[in-house]
Amino acid sequence: MSGEEEENAAELKIGDEFLKAKCLMNCEVSLILEHKYEQLQQMSDDPMNQVSQVFEKSLQYVKRFSRYKNPDAVRQVREILSRYQLAEFELCVLGNLCPETVEEAIAMVPSIKNRGRALDDEAIEKMLNDLSLIKRFE
């Protein structure tokens, strides 16, 4: 990245290495960490003692802030969002915050309007509808 000053996630300026890096939604992290934790539980009586503080806090956080719990739903959310040419970062912010209106979606991820491809409101609306359907049938 060319100098710390310029970082601004709202404009999707987060440095090349992170733009390409795979981001994970809270619900995905929750599945992975809970699985890890279960594995530890089988190996030891006191699994919380085995994990780092960072692990513990991350797990607590993603449990509280996962909008989708069921693994199939989690997979579908990523699949639906990836139809809209979003950057990884944008995709995950939308999946985490679950905006309910087009206006809110743009406020949460301003870059979906700024970049060349500029999703139109109808496309965003459709995306949000598809997401709320998953939520409803979960």
Next chain:
Amino acid sequence: MFLKVQLPWNVIISAEDLDAKGLMLQRSIIIRLLDDFACKKATKDLGYFSAVTTLDSIGEGKVRQHSGDVLFPVVFSGITFKLFRGEILDGVVHKVLKHGVFLRCGPVENVYLSNLKMADYKYVPGENPIFLNDKLSKIGKDVTVRFMVIGTKWLEVEREFQALVSLEGDFLGPVSYLWSRDMEAAAAGGGDSVRSLFNGITAKCERPNSFLRNTMMRAYPNNGALGGVLPNNYTFPFVLKVCAFDSEPLARGREVAHWRP
């Protein structure tokens, strides 16, 4: 934001942990890697190290001359958490001070929201101090707040990040307050429009999860002011369900359930 990263790492295995049997060696490497990973806690570039997911490759071991330990270059995948400037996230308040509040967000404990960056909120002192705005939206301990990151700072000695966040912007603030926006419009129209909204919802939705959440949460603080819609025995189960559904603390559920007009 949680990131999936692939990292090279050097694992040092001491001579006594070396074993001719391959499986045991792999085990020692993994254990050592997990220990190192947990100790490291965070780096400036990648953020906090939450978990190792897979060990992707183990290179040729090299014997270190003076100690006899063997150094294995490995590549593994893991999950890290990093806050970006301009990113919008949810966090939970854990400390309320006179000039602002501290939030917890993922593994980051020091997320500071200054009163200057939530100018419409006023500090209310007391045993459990809170920040309150003129719409009676409350920011206190254990409240979920949606904020934007305006700056981060890496503390090399503590191996930790600090972040400054702000509520200046649309759709930012305490989250239970955010849910209530839909209701705000209806509330402005008076009791009747709220009632018709209620009726509309129950008629339309078979499994009215997220929508009812919005409605009910708002209906409860506004009932008095509207003098119209009172909760009936159908309301409370919904509210409780709502609380459970959004993994808010049980305390909030109780607060709602024990509410009396």
